[in-house]
Amino acid sequence: MSTQSPPASPEADPRVRAVFDDIRATRKTDSINNMWRYLAFDPALLESTWAEVKRVMATPSALDPLTKEMLYIAVSVANGCGYCVHSHTAAAKARGMTAAQHAELLAIVGLAGKTNHLATALQVPVDIAFDQG
Numbered sequence: 001m002s003t004q005s006p007p008a009s010p011e012a013d014p015r016v017r018a019v020f021d022d023i024r025a026t027r028k029t030d031s032i033n034n035m036w037r038y039l040a041f042d043p044a045l046l047e048s049t050w051a052e053v054k055r056v057m058a059t060p061s062a063l064d065p066l067t068k069e070m071l072y073i074a075v076s077v078a079n080g081c082g083y084c085v086h087s088h089t090a091a092a093k094a095r096g097m098t099a100a101q102h103a104e105l106l107a108i109v110g111l112a113g114k115t116n117h118l119a120t121a122l123q124v125p126v127d128i129a130f131d132q133g
Helices: 014-027 034-039 043-057 065-079 082-094 099-122
Strands: none
Touching (some): 014 034, 034 082, 043 065, 065 099, 082 099
């Protein structure tokens, strides 16, 4: 159960309508995902979150769109966000992620989780060669 209900008529607010229109145009779809519908309870939060998502995920950059989606999946798994795991897995598949790539991604996520926990439990000191900061 959600902690906040989405507005009954979110697009009655011109700020929300503008964001929803931009989402539709950017993603070339008529659909608005539940994440955006629920964020519409606070137009300022909706605007700022969409602006950041658009800048990072939908703007061409050094990383290709599939890599971005796969990174988002990995972080979403680590953070335990089921909604984001589902939505970004669907997006990655739409961008060409194969079953083999998905399996490899999950193997890496699982391995990183295990070794991260082991290093944390053992409080392994960072090697001088890795500490370039």
